[in-house]
Amino acid sequence: MERWIILNKLSVILYIALICIYNEIPNFSWVLFALLVYFCINISLYLIKNTNLIKFLLILSICLIVYSNLKIQPLFFLLLPMSIFEIVSFFISKKWISWFLSLLPIFHLHHSLQPIYGLITFVSFIVFSIVDLYSTRLRFKEDQIDRMRSTIQKLSKKLNNHSEFMEQSEYTFKLEERNRISQEIHDKIGHSMTGALFQMEATKHLMGHNQEKALELLQNAINISKDGIENIRLTLKNMKPPTEQMGIHHMKLFIDEFSAKHDLKTLFVYKGNLDLITPIQWKIIQENVVEALTNTMKYADATEVSIEIYVMNKMIKTNVKDNGRGKVIVKKGLGIIGMEERTAAVNGKIIVDGQDGFSVTTLLPIE
Incomplete structure (x- = not known):
């Protein structure tokens, strides 16, 4: 937005130059030189970032205007309003004060210059006010973006830390689970197998001279082994999650x-005894749901989709329905044909409906 201030100053410079050319003043070369120096100083204002140096250049620009007005050409005072607005803004936030200060020189000008000076002061004030307002809003937006960027970085860091914590927790859980299983096998199964081994070793030594005792020890070893095998079965059963939980x-x-x-938006509802769903049926349900959701994303233009699994008396019903545009006449592609083939392999059925949105229903018999 600084270009509007530069354009304002450049317009005044051109006006002064044209008036001097039209009036054919004798010292035009000095006027041109002073205008070029003024222009170079003011261009430098927008190329540097140091605030103190900017203030110095503004004061230097005002001094040049005053000197040129006294020694070269009174028209130079027309450049004063914008410079006053700029220098005052560093010290006072109230714009009416800068407006008042910029109007003071009008009383020291020749009456012929007072109207044009007042007009230039008014236009310069409007331009400067707009630029200042825009710059303030721009700085506010930049600060807001910086705060948001900082917040995003903090959230990303927390998310990464959370992911690392989850990975570490998962790894620790696996180690603890392996340690628990190892300890359980050692305590329950290891002791049983060791006891059975001792009984069989004793049986081997008694076979020659005390067959009755040897048979008794052998039966004990058999009983201990049976208990150990039963413990192994129970341990593995407890470790393995139920099929319905896995599905x-x-x-x-x-x-x-x-x-x-x-x-x-995705809704998921399930009802009934999920124990009745076999692993192969869970596999078919999962593949059909994946295929139906993929088709929804590709063709439906939907904003919401629901997945329902109902286990009824003699049938398992899985329904995937969206609120998209649907299709009156459904043309079966490879996806729907694949669902029908998978479902038919276990004596099931697929129902496709495109009347109200689009829905795919999988019906599987309960074995």
């Missing part, structure tokens, strides 16, 4: 990732 967990994880990645 619903994978589904929730996928939907959360999909919702975070795409600008699409």
